Amino acid sequence: MSPKTLYDKIWDAHVVDEQDDGTCLLYIDRHLVHEVTSPQAFEGLRMAGRGVRAPEKTIAVPDHNVPTTLDREKGIENEESRIQVEALDKNARDFGINYYPVNDIRQGIVHIVGPEQGWTLPGMTVVCGDSHTATHGAFGALAHGIGTSEVEHVLATQTLIQRKGKNMKVEITGRLRPGVTAKDITLSVIGATGTAGGTGYVIEYCGEAIRDLSMEGRMTVCNMAIEGGARAGLIAPDEVTFEYVKGRPHAPKGAQWEAAMAWWKTLSSDDGAHWDKVVTLKGEDIAPVVTWGTSPEDVLPITGVVPAPEDFKGGKVEAAARSLDYMGLKPGTPLKDIKIDTVFIGSCTNGRIEDLRAAAAILKGKRVKEGMRAMVVPGSGLVRAQAEEEGLAQIFIDAGFEWRLAGCSMCLAMNPDQLSPGERCAATSNRNFEGRQGRGGRTHLMSPAMAAAAAVTGHLTDVREMM
Numbered sequence: 001m002s003p004k005t006l007y008d009k010i011w012d013a014h015v016v017d018e019q020d021d022g023t024c025l026l027y028i029d030r031h032l033v034h035e036v037t038s039p040q041a042f043e044g045l046r047m048a049g050r051g052v053r054a055p056e057k058t059i060a061v062p063d064h065n066v067p068t069t070l071d072r073e074k075g076i077e078n079e080e081s082r083i084q085v086e087a088l089d090k091n092a093r094d095f096g097i098n099y100y101p102v103n104d105i106r107q108g109i110v111h112i113v114g115p116e117q118g119w120t121l122p123g124m125t126v127v128c129g130d131s132h133t134a135t136h137g138a139f140g141a142l143a144h145g146i147g148t149s150e151v152e153h154v155l156a157t158q159t160l161i162q163r164k165g166k167n168m169k170v171e172i173t174g175r176l177r178p179g180v181t182a183k184d185i186t187l188s189v190i191g192a193t194g195t196a197g198g199t200g201y202v203i204e205y206c207g208e209a210i211r212d213l214s215m216e217g218r219m220t221v222c223n224m225a226i227e228g229g230a231r232a233g234l235i236a237p238d239e240v241t242f243e244y245v246k247g248r249p250h251a252p253k254g255a256q257w258e259a260a261m262a263w264w265k266t267l268s269s270d271d272g273a274h275w276d277k278v279v280t281l282k283g284e285d286i287a288p289v290v291t292w293g294t295s296p297e298d299v300l301p302i303t304g305v306v307p308a309p310e311d312f313k314g315g316k317v318e319a320a321a322r323s324l325d326y327m328g329l330k331p332g333t334p335l336k337d338i339k340i341d342t343v344f345i346g347s348c349t350n351g352r353i354e355d356l357r358a359a360a361a362i363l364k365g366k367r368v369k370e371g372m373r374a375m376v377v378p379g380s381g382l383v384r385a386q387a388e389e390e391g392l393a394q395i396f397i398d399a400g401f402e403w404r405l406a407g408c409s410m411c412l413a414m415n416p417d418q419l420s421p422g423e424r425c426a427a428t429s430n431r432n433f434e435g436r437q438g439r440g441g442r443t444h445l446m447s448p449a450m451a452a453a454a455a456v457t458g459h460l461t462d463v464r465e466m467m
C-alpha cells in the first residue's frame with residue numbers, strides 16, 4: 001500500500017461512492033447546525049416531506065445572533081435575528097436533533113460547543129454551514145464548512161458530495177518564544193502564504209511547536225486554516241487529544257473507547273506520504289503579531305511599522321492603499337503607536353478557557369485604560385462557568401472589562417455588539433474585512449494576551465514588555 005497522509009486516511013474511510021470524474025459521496029459523522037445557515041435547509045426538508053436522516057448525529061446551537069448581555073432573556077430586538085433564532089428552536093424540536101437552546105449552560109459558539117461536549121472526535125468527518133468548521137480539524141477530524149443547500153443535503157442523507165482536495169503540510173519547527181501563542185502561529189502562516197495560499201488544499205499542521213500546543217491552541221490554529229484559503233486544517237491526534245476527549249459527555253466509553261483508540265492511533269501521516277505543497281516556519285522566528293490592514297494576511301510583528309503601498313507588488317499595491325485609507329493609518333507609523341478604542345476578547349478562535357487565562361494573566365491587578373470599552377465574551381456557558389470558578393471573571397471585572405454571556409458577539413456584526421464608524425478595536429477573532437465588526441469599524445487581529453495588553457495601555461502593545 002502506498003503511504004497516505006492523515007487526510008487521505010480519513011477521506012478513504014468515508015467514501016461511499018466515487019464517480020469516474022472524481023466526484024465522491026462522503027459519509028458525514030457529525031453535522032453541527034447554527035441559526036444563520038439552516039432555516040432554508042429545514043424548510044426544504046419540510047417541503048419535500050423528509051426528516052433528518054441521523055438526528056442523533058446532528059447538533060444545533062444558536063450563536064451568531066444571540067445577545068451576550070446579561071439581560072438577554074428579554075429577547076432579541078432585531079427582527080431578522082429573532083426570526084433566525086426562533087426558527088432554529090422550532091426546527092431543532094420538530095426534527096428531534098440534539099439542541100442547546102440559548103438558556104442552556106452548554107450553549108455557546110458551535111465550534112466551541114462541539115469539542116466541549118465530545119461530539120467532535122478524531123477520524124470523523126464533521127460539517128457545519130459555517131466556514132470556521134475547520135476548527136474541529138484540531139482533533140484529527142476532517143471538518144468542512146458547507147453552504148445552505150449542502151446543509152439540506154446532509155440533513156436529508158447524512159452524506160456530502162465532494163471532490164478530494166490536495167495535501168499541504170505546514171510544519172512549525174522548534175519551540176515558541178515567551179509571549180508567542182497559537183494565534184501568532186496561525187496569523188504568521190497566513191502572513192507567509194497569503195489568503196489564497198491554501199486554495200484547493202487541506203492543510204496538516206505538524207512539527208514540534210504544534211505538538212507542544214494544548215487542544216485549545218490547536219483549535220486556534222485550525223480555526224484560521226480557512227482564512228489561509230484552505231478547505232480544512234488538520235492536526236494528527238495524540239495523547240493531548242485523547243486526554244481532552246476522554247470523559248466528555250458524548251465521547252465513547254468502555255469497550256467503545258478502546259476500539260476507538262485503536263483506530264485513532266493509526267491517524268497520522270505515513271512516512272513518505274506525498275505532499276503537493278510544503279511550508280515550513282521556525283517556531284523561534286515567530287513574534288507576537290497584529291494585523292494592520294483589512295485582510296488576515298496583513299500581518300506584522302508588533303515591533304514593525306505600518307507598511308506603505310509601494311512595499312507591495314501587483315494588485316496588492318492598490319489593496320494596501322485602500323486598506324490603509326479604511327484603517328486610517330499612515331505608512332511608517334510604529335504599530336505600537338496605534339491607539340485603540342475597544343478590546344474584544346472572544347470568538348471561536350480565542351474564546352476558550354486557556355485564552356481567558358492568558359488574557360487574565362496580563363490583566364491581573366491592572367486597569368483598562370480610561371475611556372476605553374473592553375469586553376470578554378466566553379465561547380460557551382461552560383467556559384464562562386469555569387472562568388468564574390477559577391477567579392478569572394473577577395480579574396476581568398476588576399480590570400474594567402464587561403463580563404458577557406456566550407455567543408459570537410463582536411466577531412461579526414450580526415448582533416448588538418458592534419463597532420461604530422471609525423472605532424478601532426483590538427480583537428481576538430479571525431476576520432478583519434471592512435465592516436466585519438460593524439460599518440466603518442477598524443479591526444486589528446491578535447492573541448488574547450496581546451489584546452489584554454492593549455486594553456491596559458490604550459494602544460497596540462508588545463505583550464512581552466508586560467510579562
Ligand SMILES: CC(C)[C@H](C(=O)O)[C@@H](O)C(=O)O
Binds near residue numbers: 129130132
Ligand atoms: C454566518 C456564517 C455563515 C459565517 C461563516 O461561514 O463563517 C460566520 O460564522 C463568519 O465567521 O463569518
Ligand code: SF4
Binds near residue numbers: 111132411430
Ligand atoms: S465566532 Fe466569529 S468566526 Fe466564529 S462562528 Fe461566530 S461569527 Fe464565525
